Amino acid sequence: MACKNYILVCGGTGCESSRSDEIYRDLIKEAELQGVKEEVQIVKTGCFGFCERGPIVKVLPSESFYVGVKPEDAKEIIAEQVIKGREVKRLLYKKDQNTADTVKVKDIDFYQKQFRVVLRNCGVINPESIEEYIARDGYKALEKALFEMTPEQIIAEVKASGLRGRGGAGFPTGVKWETASKAPGDVKYVVCNADEGDPGAYMDRSTIEGDPHSILEAMIIAGKAIDAHQGFIYIRAEYPLAIDRLNVAISQAKEMGLMGENILGSGFNFDVELRLGAGAFVCGEETALLRSIEGNRGMPVPKPPFPAIKGLWGKPTVINNVETLANVPVVLTRGAAWFSSIGTDKSKGTKVFALTGKINNSGLIEVPMGTTLREIIFDIGGGIRNGKKFKGVQTGGPSGGIIVEKDLDTPISYESLISLGSMMGSGGMIVMDEDDCMVDVSKFYMAFCVDESCGKCAPCRIGTNQMHAILDKISKGKGEESDLDDLERIGKAMTKASLCMLGGSAANPTMATIRHFRDEYLEHINEHKCRAGKCKDLIVYEINPEKCIGCGLCARRCPVPCITGEKKQPHVIDKSRCLKCGECFKACKFGAVTKR
Amino acid sequence: METAPKTALEGKAPSPQQPETILQDYPDRRDTLLSALHEIQRCGARKSWITDQEISLVAQHYHIPLAELDGVVSFYKMFAREKRGSHIIRLCDSLSCRVRGSLDLYHHVRNKLGISTGMTTQDGIFTLEIVNCLGACDKSPNLMVDNTLISGLTIDAVDALLDGILEAEQ
Numbered sequence: 001m002a003c004k005n006y007i008l009v010c011g012g013t014g015c016e017s018s019r020s021d022e023i024y025r026d027l028i029k030e031a032e033l034q035g036v037k038e039e040v041q042i043v044k045t046g047c048f049g050f051c052e053r054g055p056i057v058k059v060l061p062s063e064s065f066y067v068g069v070k071p072e073d074a075k076e077i078i079a080e081q082v083i084k085g086r087e088v089k090r091l092l093y094k095k096d097q098n099t100a101d102t103v104k105v106k107d108i109d110f111y112q113k114q115f116r117v118v119l120r121n122c123g124v125i126n127p128e129s130i131e132e133y134i135a136r137d138g139y140k141a142l143e144k145a146l147f148e149m150t151p152e153q154i155i156a157e158v159k160a161s162g163l164r165g166r167g168g169a170g171f172p173t174g175v176k177w178e179t180a181s182k183a184p185g186d187v188k189y190v191v192c193n194a195d196e197g198d199p200g201a202y203m204d205r206s207t208i209e210g211d212p213h214s215i216l217e218a219m220i221i222a223g224k225a226i227d228a229h230q231g232f233i234y235i236r237a238e239y240p241l242a243i244d245r246l247n248v249a250i251s252q253a254k255e256m257g258l259m260g261e262n263i264l265g266s267g268f269n270f271d272v273e274l275r276l277g278a279g280a281f282v283c284g285e286e287t288a289l290l291r292s293i294e295g296n297r298g299m300p301v302p303k304p305p306f307p308a309i310k311g312l313w314g315k316p317t318v319i320n321n322v323e324t325l326a327n328v329p330v331v332l333t334r335g336a337a338w339f340s341s342i343g344t345d346k347s348k349g350t351k352v353f354a355l356t357g358k359i360n361n362s363g364l365i366e367v368p369m370g371t372t373l374r375e376i377i378f379d380i381g382g383g384i385r386n387g388k389k390f391k392g393v394q395t396g397g398p399s400g401g402i403i404v405e406k407d408l409d410t411p412i413s414y415e416s417l418i419s420l421g422s423m424m425g426s427g428g429m430i431v432m433d434e435d436d437c438m439v440d441v442s443k444f445y446m447a448f449c450v451d452e453s454c455g456k457c458a459p460c461r462i463g464t465n466q467m468h469a470i471l472d473k474i475s476k477g478k479g480e481e482s483d484l485d486d487l488e489r490i491g492k493a494m495t496k497a498s499l500c501m502l503g504g505s506a507a508n509p510t511m512a513t514i515r516h517f518r519d520e521y522l523e524h525i526n527e528h529k530c531r532a533g534k535c536k537d538l539i540v541y542e543i544n545p546e547k548c549i550g551c552g553l554c555a556r557r558c559p560v561p562c563i564t565g566e567k568k569q570p571h572v573i574d575k576s577r578c579l580k581c582g583e584c585f586k587a588c589k590f591g592a593v594t595k596r
Numbered sequence: 597m598e599t600a601p602k603t604a605l606e607g608k609a610p611s612p613q614q615p616e617t618i619l620q621d622y623p624d625r626r627d628t629l630l631s632a633l634h635e636i637q638r639c640g641a642r643k644s645w646i647t648d649q650e651i652s653l654v655a656q657h658y659h660i661p662l663a664e665l666d667g668v669v670s671f672y673k674m675f676a677r678e679k680r681g682s683h684i685i686r687l688c689d690s691l692s693c694r695v696r697g698s699l700d701l702y703h704h705v706r707n708k709l710g711i712s713t714g715m716t717t718q719d720g721i722f723t724l725e726i727v728n729c730l731g732a733c734d735k736s737p738n739l740m741v742d743n744t745l746i747s748g749l750t751i752d753a754v755d756a757l758l759d760g761i762l763e764a765e766q
Contacts, residue, residue: 358695
């Protein structure tokens with residue numbers, strides 16, 4: 001009997017951490033209890049992308065979109081939706097909390113401007129079922145590559161599609177494959193870079209968790225194109241769910257004869273193995289990644305030779321990022337012409353962005369290249385939280401920059417972001433509002449780079465430390481105007497002389513913030529003031545005696561304690577001992593504690 | 597926070613095997629080294645670091661000098677050579693967590709446990725670590741207890757989580 005209803009439960013990390021696994025279990029249990037097991041199919045899928053409002057449950061064919069679902073709601077969903085065919089109104093997504101108007105999936109702003117190529121299966125199929133992947137044209141591209149195309153034709157198709165590396169640098173994927181295929185060598189390798197480390201980026205994790213087979217399929221196709229028979233996926237150990245899903249996918253593919261020896265009887269062999277990282281950001285750099293797979297310290301080596309010529313164990317190696325690979329099966333099934341019709345002149349296809357920070361709808365989004373930042377932040381993202389003012393959006397992680405209001409209408413492409421002094425990077429977009437301090441943000445990224453610099457080359461090892469020291473001084477109100485010139489000088493040297501892109505781009509966030517927010521830096525330096533109130537050393541907490549009723553709550557919360565006063569009399573903060581933790585400010589119910 | 601502390605405890609799955617037995621499954625190929633170290637670090641009840649004895653075993657197994665192996669181990673943040681607590685709290689310190697208040701959480705946890713980053717509480721229950729990004733930025737701020745990710749934290753939620761673990765331990 002065909003199922004009347006399909007209930008899709010999000011099984012992405014975001015929703016799983018909000019008990020979506022229990023919701024899934026309870027739905028199955030309730031369907032059984034209420035005797036409608038046969039009428040409904042309950043599926044655990046990959047990420048829907050709308051993580052902000054998770055856990056999410058979608059019901060088809062009614063297209064009901066439930067947000068913030070709790071395990072306790074399972075009973076009602078089954079009773080109402082499955083048995084009575086009525087939607088559970090109180091759980092439906094509403095555009096505005098204050099209205100009763102509910103919206104169907106296709107009408108939700110968050111999804112309307114999106115175009116899903118990479119995330120085509122995320123939130124649609126059960127990622128632990130190879131059958132569902134196959135039902136959505138999965139492994140069709142592999143079949144085509146194995147039986148209808150020569151390696152040269154595969155490479156030509158990928159080249160013609162205009163697909164470029166989604167890990168950040170934007171190198172043409174087809175050219176990379178061609179180089180590796182022409183490089184002399186008896187053994188060659190395909191490596192998938194899943195060492196997603198940029199703070200604020202998580203599209204690779206979600207793609208793997210939601211659609212692991214697409215990565216495997218693409219790796220086998222790449223293997224056929226360059227005549228490699230072994231692939232490695234280098235993945236962060238911090239992503240346990242993604243690792244599990246890949247392991248499941250690999251064993252399923254092997255069982256079905258889609259991986260291993262003599263794939264589908266074509267005579268072509270290809271195997272994929274996982275290699276785990278261990279918490280080193282620099283291993284996302286391709287040469288460092290290869291050293292790490294080899295079991296060494298993950299330190300970069302100078303390029304050239306590029307990995308496509310001399311990579312893993314000195315053999316020609318193609319390294320592609322997760323998102324790049326996820327595009328490959330689509331390029332082959334739908335054709336290069338279709339793929340290159342999406343996007344801009346030089347940046348083809350779509351890009352997945354992780355929209356986070358002070359934004360109403362944070363989540364994973366996919367848009368055609370050429371979409372403007374304004375559309376992403378205000379139309380899809382729903383604007384800034386709590387009605388605050390937009391200040392900037394950080395793109396490209398520690399290698400990128402900050403894009404400000406006036407540049408929001410620029411269509412996104414690899415080149416346009418670089419011309420704005422930022423970069424595509426892996427696709428993290430952290431939205432900041434007026435409460436965020438730009439000195440603090442650039443200090444944050446510099447501290448990150450100090451921490452993650454592998455220490456091999458001097459410009460990066462020493463430069464990041466020096467820049468951090470200066471930024472720290474400025475954030476404490478001890479800076480001088482000449483410090484800004486020093487920052488720029490050191491930054492330039494680092495950019496030019498570092499061995500790899502970690503050092504080569506480490507100065508970017510600082511340079512970008514100085515360029516756009518010089519006045520804010522000068523305020524810290526000259527007026528010892530942090531307008532966002534983030535630089536702790538510049539904050540002063542005081543108690544307004546006129547508003548203080550002497551309840552003593554602040555004094556009890558103070559960890560030092562440095563707040564004194566008689567009961568029912570105005571209290572006083574001893575500023576010399578104050579840690580500026582802000583506990584008193586948060587505790588006061590009368591607005592008597594002020595911060596400046 | 598929506599996850600019950602109980603689930604957090606279940607996330608930790610120490611391997612009951614001895615390091616010698618674990619190594620038997622790994623061929624003497626250097627590229628399996630990091631995976632082997634990950635497994636060894638978790639072997640034995642409640643262990644989350646690599647002992648000197650295990651380092652020598654691994655060095656022998658892979659036929660690499662001790663000093664070189666130590667160099668590899670010390671390069672990676674997730675490997676510890678000193679004793680850590682039975683539960684590792686990894687607070688995410690990415691910018692997306694920071695703009696949603698992870699620093700306040702960090703100070704709170706530090707005060708509550710009375711330890712700073714990299715330290716272990718005297719009772720040997722908690723080790724506090726800072727990680728770069730846990731990749732759950734949409735639901736920030738986040739932390740990981742052992743292998744379990746917990747998102748959308750508030751100070752109250754962290755209190756409940758830590759208290760829950762403490763209670764289970766006693």
